Amino acid sequence: MINLYIDTCCFVDLLTEKRAVRLIDNLQFWVSNERIKLFTHEVILKEWEVHKEKQRQNFKISQHTRYKQAREVMREVNFYVPEDLQPTTDSIDRVINRIDSLLMSAHIFKTADSIKIKCADRSVERKAPFHNKVYSTKDAYIIFSAIEHFVTINESFTFVSANTSDFGDPDNIDRKIHPQIIADYPGIGLDYYSNLGQATTYFLTKIDISFVSEEVSDSSNQTDRQRILIDREKPIIDQLLEYLNFMHQDIEFVPPRILMEHYPFIGNNGIVYYSVFNLKTSNKLLVDELSKVKFSEDGRLLENLQEEFPDIEEADKKVKEIFKYLTRDLIFYLSYTSGTKKVPVRYFDENECHCPICEFRGLNFVKAFAQLNVEPKNIGESTTLAYAHYRIGNYFLAANISELALNVAREKNLATTDFILNYNLSKLSIFLANNYLRNKEIQSLAERLSKTDLLFISRKCDRPNNKELLDYIRGITFYTEAKEKIFELHYKILEQYYESLRGAWSSNSYVWTLKSHYVEILSFINDNRIIYDRFNEFYLLSDRVFEAMLASHAISDESGSKLDAFDEWTMHQMILYGSADKLNKYFSRYRIKEIRYDRGKHRITFLGLLDNLLTDQSSLRESFSKHCEKDNRAFWDYYERIFCNAIVLFSKVALDNDLKNEICARIVKFLADEDFIHEINTRYIPILLNRVGKCIKTDTLISFFWVTLRKQKYTNESCIEQICELLNSRNEKLKLSTSEFNEVVGSLVKRDAQQNVISVVEKSLLVVYTSIESEFFKEAIREIVQVYLSKKFNFRLFYFASIFDVIKFESIDFNVILKSAIPHDGRKEIKYIFGRRGDRYEDINDLINLCFKNKVDTSSSTYEPIRNLGEYYRWLLNMDSFDYSKFEPEWIGEYQTKFYFKQIANSVRTKEFLESFLSNNSNEEIEKLYYSIFIRRKWEK
Incomplete structure (x- = not known):
């Protein structure tokens, strides 16, 4: 008889395990036939009661969402759906009830006082299971209560727990108990498994009877x-x-x-x-x-x-x-x-591959292009060349070479190659149809290839060595299996992250399993030259992998094991298959300040990829023109994608400051020379400056300034504002020559050539003003702004000129300012989007900010048009004379500038009202604002 001891997490995993029914069938059968004796612990029972209710609620929410989506789809096709149709929790309830039944039949351990003392001592000594985190007391109670029991009766037992971070041996984390746990119990028979399916598979080899015959897989007959x-x-x-x-x-x-x-x-x-x-x-x-x-x-x-x-x-x-x-x-x-x-059995091959695909994946584009015109010597080189053209975006050439290779494969009876080439041609039909719209010949080819009968071809190519493989490709099982596993692990890792925020333990076993599935599908399609990784569904799959990895990385060190660092391979894939916007979103969502990066000895490294990307690209255009299709836009789209990914990842990777500055200097030179980055993608440069600007040396920062000024697509206020703010924080100034100053003005001030008058003054000029050293040049900017505003008043320019102290607030007639700012002719704020009130006006808010900055008395009748806009503005303009029966506490946080906060802090009546309000009401947001404005007075800094 096997003594079986199952941890809480394994029961919880059963609720989302597709084989749950089969596993429980076997366990109940073995228990009832006295082949297994089940044990549990009072801690496990208490945890199970909490987790099963939580999982039941999660299941109910998930089902409601699915039903809602299904109802919407069915209504779109005019399929009748009863309004009272609601999902049930019957399926999960059945599994929960069966687990409850199993636990009721188990022998229950309790924690003896001697165990509690032992566990307390181990916690102090940081011995397993306390070696990764100190909050493992319950886990210690669970394992040592069992060990003491089985040592006493001189029997062995099997322990199953997914909590490998606490229980697993670092050298064999899934199958061996941590040696520190059993160090005091020589001779103890303890067999450890990290999942119940694995343990059940083993039991099938040891127990003489089972409830159902266990098949290894559908194809294993x-x-x-x-x-x-x-x-x-x-x-x-x-x-x-x-x-x-x-x-x-x-x-x-x-x-x-x-x-x-x-x-x-x-x-x-x-x-x-x-x-x-x-x-x-x-x-x-x-x-x-x-x-x-x-x-x-x-x-x-x-x-x-x-x-x-x-x-x-x-x-x-x-x-x-x-x-x-x-x-x-x-x-x-x-x-x-x-x-x-x-x-x-892992073999490290010292030979490096320099085929066009490997060069392309390593971002050595010129070297990859140079091999495209080399005549292939065999079928392997032909398929590699065709696949390289696909990766580069030469879809027509890829199709032509694939068809030629297909003839050779048939002559040589290479059945698997025959099928893969047919599969690839069927996929290339999609790219041909979408990228050569005006070419009738290619459109005809695309239509012919789209009609490829893969089922017929798979039967014709069926051989003893490839039957399962052909089915695996034809049915896209390589993708659907990976997607199912990766999406499930993605959900579990994200759940671990959010649980860790509430103090729960975590394990990195999920993230390693996730990575192994992703490695497998990438190896399958890349090594076998299978066309698939340019489709949106593959990018979606990659996105799930990267989000889960970042979420695991973001788990605090105190909450258990996690993904400690990103290795070279993962960084490489994030550049190739990531999305800069989504990576930025995940950095924000999981509050990642920086990525820990494990610099390995791989042939392809993250820093090497950056080096290749930033190498002098003057020959890239020439090489592209010589070796690639004339209308190939796909390559440049791909190039921009990886460039943006590389910039975003570099902005978050933990590197020493000297190395960051060195790379930033390379980036500046690259930006100055390149001519193929689209203007929309220049938005990642301000993000880079925001994140690594403090590490950049001043001369590099000034080089950034001149690139952003001289290349029109980079000349945006975000870039210039970031650079000037960094210079000002260092008390550094722009020391401009006369010609350089004229260049600044020429870039940021536009003139009407016919009338010889200023037509546009960019806000960026005002930002530059704050960093210029020469008072003579600053006076010239003041004059430019003053002249422009006197002839063509623009409230936004006036506002920023006043905020940056380029001009004085009182230099413009207030009636002109008010007339421009006050809403008129039906002009209103957009109502209640993203929580904004519908009776607020941006220009009015900014005008009041300027009044507060310049200590203007806003209680006079001059401001009556603003007071008439609503109670909020009536309060702002005269806080100590306001009727506080109409006051809303949320008003204090609507417009958070230091001038607003200073004005509020000086209002005795506002302070008194808020103190009274908070003494009678619990409002965390108002408490934070009150503390910031009146106690910490952060606006003074």
Whole structure:
């Protein structure tokens, strides 16, 4: 009999687990037939009561949302939907009731006083489970109560918990208990699993009966396994190489889920599975043989393996070939199903690939372009060339080369390549149809390719080594499976983040699983040259991955384990497949000040990608014109996308200041030279300056100033304002020569050539005014603004000129100012958008701000037109004479400037009213404003 002890988190996971019913069926069957004895703890029972209600409510909310969306869709197609149709929680209730029934049958542990003392001591010593966080007391009660019980009765037990950060051994976090936990209990039999499905799979090999026959996967039937015949008389190393050669006949990457479905990975009992780069095989001999292979300290495969494998000819060559295959297929570890030891099989290939695809992914665009006209020597080079043209945006050339390669594949009977090329051509039809609208010949080609019958072709190309693979591609299973898993993990990681804000524990096991699924789909489509990563659904999938990773990274160090840093591979993918706007949104949403970046020894590094992107691009246009299609706009769209992603990521990456300044200096030079960034994407430069400006040296900052001034698309007030604000914060000034000053004025002041008068004065000129050293030049700006306003009054320009002290408030007739600011001719504020009141007027608010700044008496009759706009303005203009029965406390925070706050702080009656209000009402927002205005007086700083 197996003693089984299940943590709360595993029961909670069952509520969202698709195999929940099957898992519970087996557990209940084994418990009722006395094959398993179930144990629990009073802490687990209490936690379960809380979590099951929370999950029930989450399920109800989710179902309501889905029903609402479904009703809207059905109504659009005139399908009758009853108004009282409501979702039920029957499905989750059934699972909850069955878990309740299981727990009722369990033996319940309680926490003895001796355990409480032991756990308190461990907390002080920071021993597991307190090694990552101090708030693990309940977890300690759970594990040590069980250990003490089973030590006393001299029996072993199986413990299942997804809380690997507290319980898992760092060297084998999913299958081995942390050594500190059992250090005081020599000989204790404790088998640990991180998920119930994994444990159940193991139980199936040990328990003589089960409720249902357990299938490894839909394609793992015996008939399919017999399709591949291996000579089992050979040594196991030769058998494995024979199998891998067979499966990789004309394909680079075979998904582990397909690879593991056959002998020699499947042994006698047929139970295998793959998770996070580790393949669990039921063939113990295979694991034992490969464990003989040794690695150097830097992870390199040691030579002279012939001594370890005397019966195998060319053992060094064969083992290296096996490890290359396994590494390429993302199998970095092999382990035996019922064992805990993981055998490393990852091979580090020192040879660098310089094919056009790898150069393109490394942002070496000129080098990639240079290879596009090289004649391919074989079918592999042809498919690579076609795929490179697709990535670059030469869709017509990609289609032509693919069709030529298809003829060769058929001649050579390369069935898998044949099918992939047909699949790619069917996808290229979409790009051809959308990018060559005026070319009838290409439109005709697109229509022909769109009619490709992939089902017919897959049957024609079906071979013993590729049947599952062709179905996997044709049904887009590679995407749908990854999407299902990634979306589910995305939800769980985000839930962990928000739970951590309330003090709950977190684990980074989800984020590593998420990454492994993303690595797998990227390897599958890129290594096999499958066209898919330019479709919106793939960008959406990538977006979910990046958001989840950033959310995990944002979890506080005190809340458990998390994604500590972003490695080179992840940074690379974020540049290629991210969205600058969404990355910015997630930085804000999860309050990420900076990204911790793990600078590794990879061939492609984040800093290397920046270097390639910012390298002199003078030859890029020339190379593009020489090697790419004339009307190719797709490449430049892609180029701008990765440029924006790189800038946004760099703005948040934790690097030393000297390196940041060095890169910023490169960016300035790049901006000065480039001529292909669209004006809309220049908005990321102010974001960059805002985030790293304090690290930039003054000479680099001034270089930024001249680029933003001299290149019209970068000349926006956000850029100039950021630069001038940074200069002013350092007490640095713009030391301009006469010619430079004339250049500033020429850029920011527009003249009507015919009438020789000023037609536009940019606000940026007023910003520059604050940073100019020369009083002579500042006086010249004052005169320009004064002349312009006297001839063509503009309230916005007047407002900023007054705020920046370019001109004096009283220099303009107040009646002119008021007439311009007061609403007239039906002009009103947009009503109640984003919480704004409908009876507020921006120009009036700004005018009052200027009055407060210049200490103008606003109680006079001159301001009667403003008072007539409403009670809010009546209060603002004379706070101590206002009828406070009409006062609304929220008014104090509507327009938050230091001049407003100063005026409010000087009002005795406003202060008295707020104190009375807060003594009788609880309002957190008003309390914060009161404290800021009257106590901390932040407006004085």
